[in-house]
Every structure is written in structure tokens, then in C-alpha cells.
Amino acid sequence: MVAPKNAAFAEESAEVEVLLASLGKTKDLTKRITASLTRLDGSGKIVRDAIGPIYGNTKQLQITSQNIAKVNEAIEKFKQPLDTRGREESIIRSGPKSAGLPAYLGALKRVDKALTDMNSTNMRSNQQAISDFHSLLTTGANQLNDMYRQMIQEDSQTIEPLHYITKQIPFPTYSNDKAQNLSQIGMAITSAGVQSARMGQREDDSAARVYAELRGDYLQSSLQNLATASIMTSKRRGDDTGIYREGSSGVGAYVNGIEGMFLAEAENTSRIFRNDAGRVLTLTCGKAMATFSRTMADLNNVIKPRILNDCFLAYEILDLVTPLSYRLDQRTGQLRPQFAEALRPLRETARSSLNEILTQTKKQAESISTLPPDGKTIPLVSQTATRLQNLATFDRPILALLSSIGDGNWKTPAGMASPSNLNLELTPSTENPTLLSHYLLDIIDALFTTLAARSQALHPKKPLQGIFQLNSVAVLTRAVQSSPDLARYLGISPHNAKLDAYRKAGSSLYLTAWRDPANHLFDQIQTSASRPLSSGTGPAIDSTSVIKSLSSKDKDKIKEKFRLFNASFDELVSRHKSLHMESEVRAGLAREIQSLIEPLYTRFWDRYHEVDKGKGKVVRYDKGALGTILAGL
Template identity: 75%
Template sequence: MVGTRNAAFAEESAEVEVLIASLGKTKDLTKRIAGSLSRLDASGRIVKDAIGPIYNNTQQLQITSGNIEKVNEAIEKLRQPLDARGREENIIRQGPKAAGLPQYLGALKRVDKALTDLNSSNLRSNQQAISDFHSLLSTGVNQLNDLYRQMLQEDAQTIEPLQNITKQIPFPTITQDKVQLLSQISMAILSAGTQSARLGQNDDDVAARIYAEIRGDYLQNSLQNLSTASISTSKRRANDSSIYREGSSGIGAYAKAIEGMFLSEAENTSRIFRNVNDAGRIFTMTCSKALSTFTRTLAELNNFIKSRILTDCFLAYEILDLITPMSYRLDSRTGQLRPQMTDALRPIRETARSSLSDLINQTKRQAETVSTLPPDGNTIPLVSQTATRLQNLALFDRPLLALLSSIGDGNWRAPQGMTSQSSLNLELTPSSENPNLLSHFLLDIVDTLLTTLNARSQTLHPKKYVQGIFQLNSVAVLSRAVQSSPDLARYIGISPHNAKFETYRRTASSLYMSAWREPTALLFDSIHTGSGGSRPMSGQAIDSTSIIKSLSSKDKDKIKEKFRLFNASFDELVARHKSLHMENEVRSALSREIQGTIEALYGRFWDRYHEVDKGKGKVVKYSKEEFSRLLAGL
């Protein structure tokens, strides 16, 4: 055991000695490495001190070289516009026709870009070059302006819009090929204007001005004849008192032409000037001359209307009916011209509004100034004129309903109710309006006329029966106008509005029929037939002979006197009735009323007492059959 343990110790001791020997070698190697690193560091410092200045110089040379290259590039870039001058100047001097428009526009575009580049360099040395390029650009644009103007004038020949309207031919527009060229030219002119603005020259709207000038003259000249025709067809002689008839003025054709030509022009501007705002602005500029003439035309027509309000107010309503919806259509299609149309229409609109009270007031004034009335009860021209006026008013229900709605029910009766300024909702949609307003207004005219004329009749016609006939004739003329006009009947020919006519008719009929009460009263006998006689039972035949025999001589004389008085009064009434002028419907109605009032009474009286003169005809002048035929002939 002891021998084994000593052997193990000896082996471990040998390993330790080997490790100690290896450690010694490692330390020796470490010292050598440390010495080598020290020597290498010293050599590096020597190299750094020698190479450092050379490296720094190399970096500076690289930076300098880069700067030189950038300067060369900038110089080259600056030289490019200057080099382009010679190339583009030759094209521009030739003009767009000789050089060809695409090549010419390309040259202008390159000159424009060269100017932009030169301006961005901000070098004082380039100022002369900038001036030269701008002069070249101006020369090119001036030639382009001439070409632009010439191309526009080719399509600016005056037309006759009436032919397009009557033949339903669309109004002409600029062809698509020419539109593309005009669009390119206008963009080039606009771009050149931007360069001018940089030099302090406000010249950036040349294309718009040229277009508006040439196309504006085209619109103005083409529409001028219709403007003149609208005025000439609306003028009338001083002694012409007839009421204006719808469509008599040329304003309808004028309005159609304006709408058609303006819409065609809006199509042109939208295709040539691609920017929506520019297109709308230029369209408005283009239409300004024609709109000015249109405004003056309406102002002149307004003066005609105001001088003849009773007969020509309908022209104002027609203009409102035509122009107001036209302005809405133009606005919806173009987005323009609504304010201009509103301003042009304002004088007509205010005149139309004030005419509502004028119609009533002047109708009353004319009726009050009547100095004589026909002695036979005939009506006067004022009644038929008013009837025609009522029919015409019903034709223009759309503008009238809008006007009446703007002032309120009944406010047309007093001028002070019309003085406030109003924008007036003139959408002209009667479905949203109250039709009773127009019914009330029309009935106010009727009431004003009949009330005033009835008062004059009481002064100028001493006899009530003449007053009654005059009033009945007046009501008949007005009623006939209502019945013959579906438009008018829609407002005052239906219940409850037609009750107004019936009220006047009953009052007038009562006045006339009062004259027939005297002979009618004579037919109510108070003769007693004596104790021996008795009245026949209902349905039993009357025996006149028996009745007469039962009467005393005194009673017979009373009966004979009644027959004489009745005959005299009746004959006078018949003669008077036939001498009076009566409208057909008045004569028929009165004949029926007289017949219903007196025929039955006379028949009863005749049945009882016709034997009083024993058939000699001296006292009993008319048999029942003769009496009936006479009444039927009234």
C-alpha cells in the first residue's frame, strides 16, 4: 500500500514540474510580444507623422474637385438657355404659319422654360439675357395673338337667330379641331403673360380679353335685330287702346335666342378654357355686351308699359314668365349670369308688382269718370275691356301668383301696401302657390267695376228698370268672358267664387222686375162671387159665365177696369221691354222670369173673368194662348 501511494505522489510531482516549466516559457513569450508591440507602436507613430499631411491634402483636393465639377455643371446649365436662343429665335421669327403651329408652340414653350431657368439663377449677369428672351417671347406671343384673333374671327360671322329658332336648327359652336388649337394657343398666351407679370407688366389676361371681345361682338351683333324687333313690336300708336295680346311682342323670340346662343357660347368657353373658374369668368365677360343691350331693351319696354299700364301690363307679366325661368335654366347649365339677369329684370318686376293696385285703381277711376250711359240700358266699352283684361290676367297665372304671394292677400288694394322693396320669389311654380289669391284679385277687379258703374247708373239712369238692365248686361258680358275662357273659369267660374256674379245678377233682376209688380197686382182680385156662388174645387173646370152672372154690375165694372188697367200697363211694359237693349242671355233669363211671375196669374184671372165682355175683345184683349205666345216672344 505504501509503495503504491509513493508512486502516485511521484507522478503528480513530475506533472507540476512540467507545468512550472511551461509557465516560465509563457512569461518569456509574453515579454517578447510586449516588446514587439512597443516597437510597432513606435513605428506607427513615425508612419502617422509622415503620412498625415499627405492624407489631409488629398481630402482637400477631392472637395475642390467636387466643387469644380458642380461649378462646371452650373455653368453648363446656365449656358443651355443662352444656347437655345439662337435655335428658337429662328422658329419664332418665321411665325406660326410658316414654322407650323406645333413647332411654333414648342419653341415658345422652350423659351418660356429658359426664362424660368434664368430667373431662378438670380444672377445679375443674366439680366440682359432675360431681357432678350422676354423680347423674343413677346414677339412670339404677339404673332400668336394675331393668329388667335384671326381664328376666332373665322367663326364670328353674324347670324340670324330667328332662322335657327323657326327652323329648330342648333346654334353654331366652334369645331372640336379648332377648339383644341385655340386651347393650346390660349395656354401659351397665358404662360407668356405670367412671364410678363414677373417683369411688372400686368398682361396675364390677353387671351380672355381677345376671346371676350370677338365672341362678345358676335353675340351682340347677332342679337341686335331681335332687340330692335322687341321694341318695335311693342310700340303702339297713341290712340291704340287695345289690350296687349300674348305673343304680340318679339320679346319671346329674343329670349329664346339669348338662351340658345348663350348656352352654345358656354360650351365653347368650357372646351377652350379648361379651368372651370376661368371658363365661367370668360363666359360672363363674353356675354356682357349682349346682356347690356338686353338690359337697355327691358328698360325701354318698361317705359312703354308704365305709360300704358291698363293695356300693356300683360307685357310685363309675359316678360317675367319668359325671362325668369330662362335665367334659372342658364344658371343651372352654366353656373353664371343669374345676378345679371336679375338686375335686368328688376324694373319690369317692380312695374308688374305695382300694376296690381293700378289695375284696380284705374278701373275705378275710369268707371267714376263715365259721364253718360246708354239710355236703353246697354253696357259700355269699359265692361268688355275689363272682361278681356280678366281673361288675359288668367293667362299669366304663374307670374301673377308669384307677385300676389309676395305682397299678401288683399294688400294690392292700397298703394301703400306696394311700396316695400321685395326680392319676390319668382320660381313660377303655381303648384306651390295659393290659387285663391288670384281668384280674390280678379274678383276685386269685378267688384270694383260693377260697384262703381252701378253707382253711376243710379245717377245717370233715373228709372230703376233701366238701372237693372244696365247692371244685368254688364254682369252678362263679364260672365260670358268667364264661361268662354277655361283659364279664367278656373279661378272665378267655380264655387264659391262665382257666387259674386249671382249676387249682382239677383240684385239687378230685382230692380228690373219691380216695374212688373203693378200689372201683377191687378190680377189679384178681391171680388166676391156672392152667396150663391162658390169657388171651384182644385182641378175642377172654371165656368167664367157662371162667375160673371153671379157678379153685380158694380163688380163687373171693377173687373173690366182691372182688365183695362192691366192691358195698358202690360202693353207699356212689353213695348218698354222690347225697346231696351239686352244681351241674349239677359233677355232669355228675364223672359223666363216674367213668364213665371205673371203667366199663371193672368191665366187664373182670365179663366174666371174672360166672359166679362162676352168675347168681344174690347176688355179682355189677350186670350191665354195669345198671352203665352206674347210672353214667349219677349
């Protein structure tokens, strides 16, 4: 057992010896490797110290080589514009007509790009080339400018707007092809102008300026005749004292011409200038708008001296022009402030006229020194009626004026009121027709209150005062009934009550005279028989029995009443027929007199007509005769 155990230990001992021997070799190898690394590190340091400067120089040379390549590339790039000069110059020098517009515009575009590229380098060596290219670009731009002017002028000859208005023909515009060519030429001129502006030699807005100048002259000259006609047709002879009639001025045609020509020009500018169309349109319309402003100022000077009659022309102008400014603004986004400013003097004159109408109506009524002796109305009443109708006709601008003033503030003189902010875009939600009703009623009050005072001073008796007032009311009532415009404001409740109140007051004044004969038909005579019923309410009255029951003294009283009635009635009938009455006044008073006198006389006659035993000396009229007379009043 011992021998195998020793053999195992011997084997293990041998393996250990082998491992120890290998470990020794490994250590020895490690020492040699360490020594080798130390020597290599020393050698590497020597190499690094020797090669480092060479590597740095090599890297610098690579950077320098790259820079040289970039410079060469830039030089080649700079040479390209210079190479194009000769090729483009021949096209530009030949002109747009010879070279053809597309080729010419292309050449100018390339020259413009080359000039932009050279300007971006800011190299002194390019200054001469930049100058040469700029000279070439300027030459091309000048030739284009001449062509641009010629193309614009070809279709800018003065036209007669009335021809297009009356025949409802669209106002002329540029064709699509021409508009496109003008647009391209304009952009080329503008681009060249930008280059020139950089060098401080010319403006960069010449295309828009030239267009606005030439087309502005075209608009102004074409509309000039209409502007002149507007003034001439608005002026009136010194002996013409009538109220201005709607549409009798040429302003309407002028406004239509402006709208048609401005919209046609807006179409042109939108196709030629595109994003800048609004500004160019405003510039183009500048001369025509200046003429329009002067025309409005001249019309204002025509209106102010005759404001009571010609204020309606101011209303008409406001009614035409203000909506026009909103329509143009909606279509183009331009010109509304210019129109508002041009209308400012007329707007203030129109607003002041509202107080002036009230004041002058009262003054004219106060200045009356005589009135017709037959109760006939006076011309001032019919003039006021016509004025009321005209005011209702121009209700749209007047409502806007009244809204800017405020209810009742039209009684304040214009100089004491705040400036007007007129807006004619009244909608059903903002429009207040009651304002105009109140204003018209104030005019009626001013007229009738003053005329009533003058009538009291100049007409000696109340019945004559009543007839005068009734005739005046009839004229105004007829004006309301014959004018649907005026009826909208005075013919409806509660506003129609005003005229009715004046009518009732006049009727009451006149009927005071007819109460005298009516009073003679009342009796307080006592009879021995029971009082008989009035005719129509029971059995017929026996006048013979009634008379027999009276004493001689009472019979004399009855006869006296008949005589007094006859005298008063005959006098009033005669006077009634001598007075002037409007047809509706005469018919209305006849009904009222009949309703007052006939029932009383019928009753009185039924009871007492036998007092003169049918001789007709005291009882002059039977019931039928009296009714006939009353019906004939």
C-alpha cells in the same frame, strides 16, 4: 496497499505542478501583452496626432470636389437654354404660318421653359440671356396674337339671328379643329403673358380679353337689329288705346336670338377655355347684355305711360326672359344675375300695375257722367273683360308677382310696398292659383260696386239699373266662358259665385217692376160656393159659376183688376222691348218673368175670365195669348 496510494498522490502532485507552471507562464505573458498594449496605445496617439489634420483636409477636399461637380452640372444645365436659343429663334422668327403651328407652338413652349429655368436661378450672369429670351418670347407671342385675332375674326362676321330662328338652324360655332387650335394658341399667349407680367411689361389675360372683345362685338352687332325691332314694335300710335295683344311685340324673337347665340358661344368657350369658360363667356356676352339692359329700360319707358293697357307687355317680357335666365344658368352657370338686374325696372313696373289696374278701373267707373238710357252696358265693361282675359293669359308671371306681394296686398300702392323678389320658377307645390282668382274678383268688385253707385245716380228707376247691371254681368260672364284661361280662375267654385250674385241682384232690381202686374192677380173675394181648385190641380174651374156667385161690387173689382193688369202688363212689355239686352239677359229675364206672371194669370183667368162674357174688353188676353207674349219677351 500503501504503495498504490502514494503513486496516485504523486501523479496528482505532478499535474498540479504542471498547472502551476502554466499559470506562471500565463501571468508572465499577460504582463508582456499589457506592456505591449501600453506601448501600442502610446504609438497610436502619436500617429493620430500626426494623421488627424491630414484626414480632415482630405474630407474637406472631397466635399469641395462634390461641390465643383454640382457647379459643373448646373453650368451645363444653364448652358442648355442658351444652346436652344439659336435653334428656336429661327423657328419663331419665321412665323407660325411658315414654320407650321405645331412646330411654332413647340418652339415657344421650349423658350418659355428655358426662361422659367433661368428665372429660377436668380443669377446676375443670366440677366442678359433672360432679356434676350423674353424678347424672343414676346416676338412669338405677338405673332401668335395676330394669328389668334385673325382666326377669331374669320368666323365673327355679323349674322341675322332670325334666319336661324325661323328655319330652326343651329347657330354657328367653331369647328373642333379650329377650337383646338385657338385653345392651344390661347394657352401659349397666356403663358407668354405670365412671363411678361413677371417683368411688369404686359397683362397675363390677353387671350381671354381679345376673344371677349372680338366675339363680344359679334354678338352685340348680330343682336342689335332684334333689340331695335323690340322697341319699335312695342311703340304704338297716340290714337291706339287698345290693350296689348300677346306676341305683337318683337321681344320674343329677341329673346330667342339671345338664347341661341349665347348657348352657341358657351359651346365655343367651353372648348377653347375649358376650366375658365364661364368667366370668358360672361366677358364675351357683356356688350350684348349691356344692350339688352338698355333695351329693357327703353321698353319700360314705353310701358309706364300706358301702364293700364301695356302692362301685359311687361308680363310677357318677364314670362320670356326670366325662364331664359334659368335655362342659361342651368346650361352654363352664368348670366342669371345680369338678367335679373336688367329686368329689375320692368319687374317693379309690372308689380305696380297690379294696384294701378284696380285703382284705374275704379277711377274710370267713377268718372262716368252719362249712361245709356236703354240699359246698355258701357265700353269700360268690355275693356275690363278683355283685361281679365289677358291677365289670365299671363297667369305665370302674375302669380309670381302676386306671390311676392301676398294675398290682398295688391290693394296697397306699389310705393308703399317692400321691394319685389320675383321668382318665376313656380312649381305645382308652390303655385297658388287662388291668389289670381282673388285678384280678378277684386277687379270685378271694384268695377261693379262703382258702376252700381253711378247707375243709381244716373238711372232713375230700379228696373233700368237692373238691366244695366245684368248686361254688364253678361259681358263678363261671356268673357269667362269664352276663355279657358280665365275660366280656370273665375269659372270654378266658389269663385264663380261672385258674378252669379251680381246677376241675381240685377235680376231682382229689374223684376221689381213686374211685381206690380203680378199683384193685380191676387184676389180676396169671397164666394158663396166652395173655393174652386186652381187649374191643373183638379177638375176644371167653371168660371161662369164663379162669376154668378159674385156680387156686382165684387165683379167690378175683378174687372178693375183685369184693367189694371192689362195696363201695367202692356206698359212693361213695351218698355221691356225698348230696352237693350244682351241675348242671354233677354232669354233669362223672359224665363223669370214667365215663371212669375203666367201661373198667376192662368189661375186668375181660369176663375174670372167670364166676367166680360167673352167680349174681350176687360179680359184682353186668354191664357194662350199671354203665354205667347211672355215667350216672345
